[in-house]
Amino acid sequence: MDLDLRTSLFLLVDGLTNGAVYSLVGLSLVLVFTTTRVVNIAQGEYVTFGALTFASFLEGTLAPLIYVVAGGGAVCMALDVMQSLRLRRNPLRPVVAYGAAGCLLALLTYAAWQTRWTGLQMAAALALVASVGPIVYRLTVEPKPGNSTVVLVIISVGVSMIMHPLALLLWGADPRAVAPISDAGFELGGMDIAAQSLFIMAFSLVAALALYLFFHMTLTGKALRAASLNREGAQYCGIPVIMAGRLSFFLAAALSGASGMLLAPLVTAHYEMGFVIGLKGFVGAATGGLLDYPLTVLGVFIVGTLESFASFMSSSYRDAIVFALVIPIMMWRNSRAGADLDEEH
Numbered sequence: 001m002d003l004d005l006r007t008s009l010f011l012l013v014d015g016l017t018n019g020a021v022y023s024l025v026g027l028s029l030v031l032v033f034t035t036t037r038v039v040n041i042a043q044g045e046y047v048t049f050g051a052l053t054f055a056s057f058l059e060g061t062l063a064p065l066i067y068v069v070a071g072g073g074a075v076c077m078a079l080d081v082m083q084s085l086r087l088r089r090n091p092l093r094p095v096v097a098y099g100a101a102g103c104l105l106a107l108l109t110y111a112a113w114q115t116r117w118t119g120l121q122m123a124a125a126l127a128l129v130a131s132v133g134p135i136v137y138r139l140t141v142e143p144k145p146g147n148s149t150v151v152l153v154i155i156s157v158g159v160s161m162i163m164h165p166l167a168l169l170l171w172g173a174d175p176r177a178v179a180p181i182s183d184a185g186f187e188l189g190g191m192d193i194a195a196q197s198l199f200i201m202a203f204s205l206v207a208a209l210a211l212y213l214f215f216h217m218t219l220t221g222k223a224l225r226a227a228s229l230n231r232e233g234a235q236y237c238g239i240p241v242i243m244a245g246r247l248s249f250f251l252a253a254a255l256s257g258a259s260g261m262l263l264a265p266l267v268t269a270h271y272e273m274g275f276v277i278g279l280k281g282f283v284g285a286a287t288g289g290l291l292d293y294p295l296t297v298l299g300v301f302i303v304g305t306l307e308s309f310a311s312f313m314s315s316s317y318r319d320a321i322v323f324a325l326v327i328p329i330m331m332w333r334n335s336r337a338g339a340d341l342d343e344e345h
Contacts, residue, residue: 011308017197017266019304020204024259025281026300027208028252033290034215035224035248038141038152042160043256044278048167049129050257051269055176057121062113064170065128069105072135073098079138105131118181126257133253134246142245160275167271175268178261200262204297207255212293224248280307280322286329299329 025043032040049065056063080094105127112124140155141147147155180196215221227234227244234241260274267273280303287299303322310321 007312011312012305013193013197015305015308016301017200017304018307019284019301020197020201021259021263022277022281022284022300022304023204023297024207024255024262025278026285026296027204027211027293028255029282029285030288030290030293030296031211031252031255032248033285035227036137036141036145036245037149039149039156039290040249040252041153041156041278041282042136042163043252044274044276044281045160045163045167046129046132046253046256046274047260047263047277048269048271048274049132049163050125050260051178051264051273052167052171052176052260052271053125053128053257054122054261054264055178055269056171057112057125058118058178059176060113060116063109063125063128065132066106066109068166068170069128069131069135070102072132072139073102076135076138101131122261125261126254129257129260130250130254133249133251136253137245137249142242145241145245160278164271164275167274171271173271175270176264178264178269180265181262194266196262196265203258203262207258208293208297215293276319280304283322283326283329286326 025047028043028046029040032038032043053063053065056065077094077098080098081091084091084094108120108124108127112121115121136159140159141152180194181199182195215225223234223239224244224247226237227239227241234244256274256278259277260269263273263277281300284300284303285296287302288295290296303325306325307318307322310318314321
């Protein structure tokens with residue numbers, strides 16, 4: 001197939017939009033890995049939860065994810081109370097903390113359910129999805145954070161295998177349409193560009209910049225990084241490593257949930273949408289070695305653009321071409337690691 005200028009421009013914009021969606025997932029993976037050293041394979045499922053929770057509020061129904069958060073939060077509270085009793089600490093502290101968070105979340109969810117204000121519905125959906133993150137961390141990683149990387153990857157795969165059918169159980173298999181934030185658009189080179197695509201790209205770039213500044217310019221961000229490099233040393237310095245892990249999973253779930261809400265108007269929200277997005281976000285995150293935010297953003301935009309042009313050239317091999325990109329990326333990362341070792345010696 002021949003590519004003219006107009007078609008190339010359309011594919012480029014489409015690829016940048018896809019890359020912006022993948023960047024939020026890739027940034028979520030980097031965020032979790034830099035603070036906990038967990039390669040969170042289940043990160044794409046938060047994309048699904050975000051899209052379907054937002055769709056539920058738009059339909060005027062109560063998002064079923066609230067029951068998962070309520071049950072998971074109750075289990076986590078019971079575990080924290082038992083841990084406080086075992087360590088001879090005040091058991092009322094976790095009760096008060098979980099109770100206050102639960103009341104705020106319940107009020108926000110009820111308000112979003114009863115009103116038709118889109119901004120409030122997005123905030124409630126984001127809060128619900130973000131709350132799943134620390135619950136997953138508390139039940140899977142926190143009990144034994146010193147597990148090897150292989151064990152943590154297996155755990156994250158298990159979490160993904162639970163969350164994927166859970167979305168099917170909560171929302172069913174029928175896809176759901178989600179209205180865009182704005183129906184506006186503009187014309188560029190004879191091609192119509194939706195405002196939703198611009199919102200996605202702008203949000204992903206702002207998120208990348210905010211995370212980079214947070215981890216490199218703020219004391220809290222540096223403390224989170226220190227907790228991942230040396231857990232015991234961070235504890236001796238007074239850094240609450242447990243809260244660091246929960247916070248990282250909370251923020252990562254929020255980013256991926258926002259990705260799902262922004263993507264849903266361009267596609268239909270359904271229970272399978274997050275899995276492939278999560279894998280492609282991982283390909284982009286691998287460009288930065290799961291550590292570098294700017295390289296991750298560059299990597300996911302390359303992935304999105306390559307996918308768009310591959311769909312035009314040969315749609316049957318689109319995903320295969322994208323996933324094959326992992327091979328040169330890993331070879332490049334390995335050569336860089338070897339060069340760094342040579343310089344040290």
